[in-house]
Amino acid sequence: MISDRMVWVLRLLQSDDGSGQIPDVTAVGTGAMGVDGLAVSLVIEGDLTELLWCSDSATRRLEDLQLTLGKGPGPDAARTGAMLRVPDLADVRLARWPALAMEAPALPARAVF
DSSP states (O other), X not given: OHHHHHHHHHHHHHTOXXXXXXXXXXXXXXXXXXXXXXXXXXXXXXXXXXXXXXXXXHHHHXXXXXXXXXXXXXXXXXXXXXXXXXXXXXXXXXXXXHHHHHHGGGSSOOOBO
């Protein structure tokens, strides 16, 4: 189950002692989730989030864009508490996330889960 794997990945990140093992956590986390990149954000108040960690620059670029715009799968998941699946960011409807839809084709990330 995905939620069990995410809990496991979060525990690995929490146990990081600054010894430089984050690349190992990244490899284990992306492998466990079956994805190329991971981001961990914290909902701090209402629908405000803070990016805590990204596994790579492509993921960071997508997360920075979503946080700047306040729109996208991440902010929607934080606001609703529901998991979102966007299998192709290039196919995002303009009506759903207009600014993200305009920027998505230039992003190296292709999907968000």
